[in-house]
Amino acid sequence: MRAMTYRGPYKLRVEEKDRPRVEHPNDAIVKVQLAAICGSDLHLYHGMMPDTRIGHTFGHEFIGVVDEVGPSVQNLAVGDRVMVPFNVFCGSCWFCARGLYSNCHNVNPNATAVGGIYGYSHTTGGYDGGQAEYVRVPFADVGPVKIPDWMHDEDAVLLTDAAATGYFGAQLGEIAEGDTVVVLGAGPVGLIAAQSSWLMGAGRVIVVDHLPHRLEKARTMAHAETLDYDELDDVVLELKKQTDFLGADVVIEAVGAEADGNALMHVTGTKLKLQGGSPVALNWAIDGVRKGGTVSVVGAYGPIPNAVKFGDAMNKGLTLRMNQTPVKRQWPRMFEHVRNGHLTPREMVTHRFPLEHIAEAYHVFSAKLDGCIKPLILPSAS
Structure with missing residues (x-):
């Protein structure tokens, strides 16, 4: 074959x-x-x-x-x-x-x-x-x-x-009626996560990405508000401004390890086969969700630890939910x-x-x- x-x-x-x-x-x-x-x-x-x-x-x-x-x-x-x-x-x-x-x-x-x-x-x-x-x-x-x-x-x-993973990401968020949901990443998983958030009762859905064609798809396919992080000095600060400085009720992390890879990842990943993935999006999720909120992680990560703000997550009383779908x-x-x-x-x-x-x-x-x-x-x- x-x-x-x-x-x-x-x-x-x-x-x-x-x-x-x-x-x-x-x-x-x-x-x-x-x-x-x-x-x-x-x-x-x-x-x-x-x-x-x-x-x-x-x-x-x-x-x-x-x-x-x-x-x-x-x-x-x-x-x-x-x-x-x-x-x-x-x-x-x-x-x-x-x-x-x-x-x-x-x-x-x-x-x-x-x-x-x-x-x-x-x-x-x-x-x-x-x-x-x-x-x-x-x-x-x-x-x-x-x-x-x-x-x-x-x-x-x-x-x-892709579609099942997006749906699962919204499911893990345990969205309550009227919740503000932020979806990080407007790829296929993020787009379905945004659509699914409405089905599960969200009152507001905001999708964060930086590619114009993906942000446009988030608006037309998922009827979501969008933020282009290339146009923002501080993504987390903007999310706080958008939510009365409380933070979102639920953040769905649909990015995972950046598939492009930064310089460090190319050294540790390609040379040593130890890719863990950049924690940028995950830390945005931890910082951008409100105290007592939920972070749902369905982005793909490698098998080693990342520099994740776990202390912040603990001190904010966050619920972190994740798995392969x-x-x-x-x-x-x-x-x-x-x-x-x-x-x-x-x-x-x-x-x-x-x-x-x-x-x-x-x-x-x-x-x-x-x-x-x-x-x-x-x-x-x-």
């Missing part, structure tokens, strides 16, 4: 690779119909995640058609059109039994924190991802869901991570919101690239060229 393969920082190729095979009775092989590039993929692209191995195929957002199933698979059949959550999970461990699919205990021998993730280095289990013509899907009876007939393919692929847990309610037009994931898709042009797609997305917000990848499987 043809698949995107990692050859080193900033170096991607589409190469011939062995077609995945059923390795366990519970596996399925999915022929990919549509995939996406996620902002967190850029950490891999820039060589700033530990244990990203040459030849690894990225991509944790994908949908497709079941091409083959193992002998134990009961819920799927060849020909079913499925959406696959980015989490690889067993469905039966202590954590899965409580809906914490992103913390599954049985799918990632390389870490005790996060479970398995498709296409996201060997720190998350080493599973090849969906930026390819075919992908192996373990635990096929518990992860994938058949795509409803009414659902648009581009909504479906975004529900496998347990995607499938969000789907039943999200499906209804999408069906009713209250969430519009595909509205943020700006670019579509064939698999053969994926190196260009990563460059355009990474450099934020041509107003790129969310790029999709179309494999040409035969």
